[in-house]
Amino acid sequence: MEGRLTQLKAFLEESPNDPFLKYALTMEYVKLGNDEQALAGFEDLILVHxxxxxxxxxxxxxxxxxxxxxxxxxxxxxxxxxxxxxxxxxxxxxxxxxxxxxxxxxxxxx
Incomplete structure (x- = not known):
């Protein structure tokens, strides 16, 4: 799953305001049990998107x-x-x- 995480981060560098990519990255953090990053991702999504x-x-x-x-x-x-x-x-x-x-x-x- 780390490969997917790296790939999503690279996509986000190219399109930093894409809500789908932010959502996908957040859900990857959820799957990996990285609660801090998942929470930050969700918070960003509801604030910015x-x-x-x-x-x-x-x-x-x-x-x-x-x-x-x-x-x-x-x-x-x-x-x-x-x-x-x-x-x-x-x-x-x-x-x-x-x-x-x-x-x-x-x-x-x-």
Missing amino acids: EDYVGTYYHFGKFLEGKNQQDRAISIYEKGMQIAQQKRNFHALGELRNAHMAANGLLDEDE
């Missing part, structure tokens, strides 16, 4: 895994707003389900 809908679901799940339930719920809520604005109904549905599960209103297997 607020409308990149894919961030919100995975950031929320990351936070849930770190026992930051309240923050995860807040991230899901923000993601639902963005998905609604962008009319991305697939993402909206996934975020709603994650939000409901995080609030204990839905079994995630449903």
Whole structure:
């Protein structure tokens, strides 16, 4: 996986404002268990690329895994707003389900 990490960093040097590349790099950090870099990546994405809908679901799940339930719920809520604005109904549905599960209103297997 280190090769993929190196490759993504090289791509980002060429296109430093590409939200997909930032997202891919962040998800690579998640896979590698590099929580500090993953958190920094998620934070950058929601600050600089607020409308990149894919961030919100995975950031929320990351936070849930770190026992930051309240923050995860807040991230899901923000993601639902963005998905609604962008009319991305697939993402909206996934975020709603994650939000409901995080609030204990839905079994995630449903």
